[in-house]
Amino acid sequence: MLNAIDKALLEAVADLHDIPQGAYNIRKNGVGINRATTANINIVTKGDKPGIDVFVKPFTKGESVHIPVILSAEGLEDVVYNTFEIGEGSDVLVVAGCGIHNPGSKKSQHDGVHDFYVRKGARMKYVEKHYGQGEGSGEKILNPKTLIEVEEGGVVELEMVQIRGVDRTKRDTQVILHKNARLVVVERLLTYRDQTAESLINVDLVGEDSTAQIISRSVAQDQSRQVFHLNMRGKNRCRGHIQCDSIIMGQAKVSSIPEITAFHSDAQLIHEAAIGKIASEQLTKLMSMGLTEKEAEETILHGFLK
Amino acid sequence: MLKLKDITLSVEGEQGNFNILKNINLSLQKNKIYVITGPNGGGKSSVAKIIMGIYQPTAGEVLFEGQNITGLDITERAKLGIGYAFQNPPRFKGIKVRELLELATGKNKEINLCDLLMDVGLCAQDYLDREVNTSLSGGELKRIEIATIIARNLKLAVFDEPEAGIDLWSFQKLAETFENIHAKYQTTIVIISHQERILKLADEVIIIANGEVAEITSKESFLADIVKRDMDCLCSKVCDKGVIPSAQCNR
Numbered sequence A: 001m002l003n004a005i006d007k008a009l010l011e012a013v014a015d016l017h018d019i020p021q022g023a024y025n026i027r028k029n030g031v032g033i034n035r036a037t038t039a040n041i042n043i044v045t046k047g048d049k050p051g052i053d054v055f056v057k058p059f060t061k062g063e064s065v066h067i068p069v070i071l072s073a074e075g076l077e078d079v080v081y082n083t084f085e086i087g088e089g090s091d092v093l094v095v096a097g098c099g100i101h102n103p104g105s106k107k108s109q110h111d112g113v114h115d116f117y118v119r120k121g122a123r124m125k126y127v128e129k130h131y132g133q134g135e136g137s138g139e140k141i142l143n144p145k146t147l148i149e150v151e152e153g154g155v156v157e158l159e160m161v162q163i164r165g166v167d168r169t170k171r172d173t174q175v176i177l178h179k180n181a182r183l184v185v186v187e188r189l190l191t192y193r194d195q196t197a198e199s200l201i202n203v204d205l206v207g208e209d210s211t212a213q214i215i216s217r218s219v220a221q222d223q224s225r226q227v228f229h230l231n232m233r234g235k236n237r238c239r240g241h242i243q244c245d246s247i248i249m250g251q252a253k254v255s256s257i258p259e260i261t262a263f264h265s266d267a268q269l270i271h272e273a274a275i276g277k278i279a280s281e282q283l284t285k286l287m288s289m290g291l292t293e294k295e296a297e298e299t300i301l302h303g304f305l306k
Numbered sequence B: 001m002l003k004l005k006d007i008t009l010s011v012e013g014e015q016g017n018f019n020i021l022k023n024i025n026l027s028l029q030k031n032k033i034y035v036i037t038g039p040n041g042g043g044k045s046s047v048a049k050i051i052m053g054i055y056q057p058t059a060g061e062v063l064f065e066g067q068n069i070t071g072l073d074i075t076e077r078a079k080l081g082i083g084y085a086f087q088n089p090p091r092f093k094g095i096k097v098r099e100l101l102e103l104a105t106g107k108n109k110e111i112n113l114c115d116l117l118m119d120v121g122l123c124a125q126d127y128l129d130r131e132v133n134t135s136l137s138g139g140e141l142k143r144i145e146i147a148t149i150i151a152r153n154l155k156l157a158v159f160d161e162p163e164a165g166i167d168l169w170s171f172q173k174l175a176e177t178f179e180n181i182h183a184k185y186q187t188t189i190v191i192i193s194h195q196e197r198i199l200k201l202a203d204e205v206i207i208i209a210n211g212e213v214a215e216i217t218s219k220e221s222f223l224a225d226i227v228k229r230d231m232d233c234l235c236s237k238v239c240d241k242g243v244i245p246s247a248q249c250n251r
């Protein structure tokens, strides 16, 4: 069922070399083609709209769910709604990701809407990788929308990566944190040519002693454009920290718009944003160790986005 | 092995051109240790950057082992066996100490990264997996920088104020390390320094002030002069000769 292109896409977005372990659902060109469930993790196709419901039983530990999406034909517009119920006290890894191989000239687009309910004391790591390839001129567009509600004492780690080949992306991430809930977001983005990327992250620190940290690293090359709206609202005693760091190259344009709002006198919120080109001392240092300028640049960018 | 011939380096300033270096002539012999000293802002680091190719001279030539390398870029000079430990080393987000040192050692697997860090007075297992970012203190960063040079088995190594931020114990160790690499690899070493312990390693002491070579002398005469004058101001010698106004010598 999986051909060579599918496998390459799966490897890029989910580090998968073949069918994954544990629960999974592979969606290809708008239809589910492969699924497995486990004793603790169930996956059910939605009745009213495209997408799946994933149920992780309370206290499930050390299991994973892979839900990669691959588009390998031109002119596809795939919209999918996935809902996740991460049961109380569980500890799971969810790997989503979308790989587009667009062979033609018509655009291919995937809009994934993911809803997560992370129940009391549960831990979830969510990894989302986006990747595009294909020789055609057709645009590769990915617009993920991620909504997460974290109940008391829950811990969520989000890793969102888009390194290659996605022409247009608009990501929208909304997180609500209840009492003692914790969130860490690591976002890494690279754009080149005339690609555009926009990332909106809203975090509401609603519960007492909730904490959130957003680390965003991006590289904008050529004529690409990036916009970051990173927003934290502290509505209780809480702590939040936004670090937004971009390397700009060529004729690229980057806007970084962090926003922090405190609705409570015990909210502690920090934002830091920096945009700049690669420091010349970094280049000269690596060149003085024998690297060419190009190798030095690649080494610096690779480390920065790692 | 290295010759600087009539090196001038000018930059455009607010009041016209400003000469950072003026007619620098230096000839370094193979397998010797040189210490360059002199007042802050005198042009020491600029000389080092001219040697490494980080700065291009406005006039003059750089010769290395008889070859005119003035037109060679940094990478090409590195490949000839020239290295420079920065006075203010840059930090790298996301790059580990181990990775930086591996870039420095290149394909040479003989060199043990742990030994390398020990040579600069760092406890290896604490550092190899740390990132070369702002979490490192100035002294730690400086020592890692020195390690990247020691790693390279160079023909000519220039160290720019290696003592900065380094505690006395490690500093003693570092001085021994310089002696060791000099003995082991016959590396010609240039150390920009104000430290007596380093000055004692020198075959020759070069004083650079006001963009010029003010004097080339032996460590004995240089150190004797300091003691005689009972001053810790290393530029006093230069001031007395009128190279720079004494008023600027206030250290």
Ligand SMILES: Nc1ncnc2c1ncn2[C@@H]1O[C@H](COP(=O)(O)OP(=O)(O)O)[C@@H](O)[C@H]1O
Residues within 6 Å of the ligand: B011, B020, B038, B039, B040, B041, B042, B043, B044, B045, B046, B047
């Ligand atoms: N790239 C540069 N542009 C302008 N001025 C410089 C530059 N590099 C060095 N200088 C100036 O040249 C002088 C010598 O600097 P430097 O070589 O760093 O001295 P030292 O290492 O002896 O303290 C200083 O006045 C410094 O400000």
Ligand SMILES: [Mg+2]
Residues within 6 Å of the ligand: B044, B045, B046, B087, B160
């Ligand atoms: Mg200096």
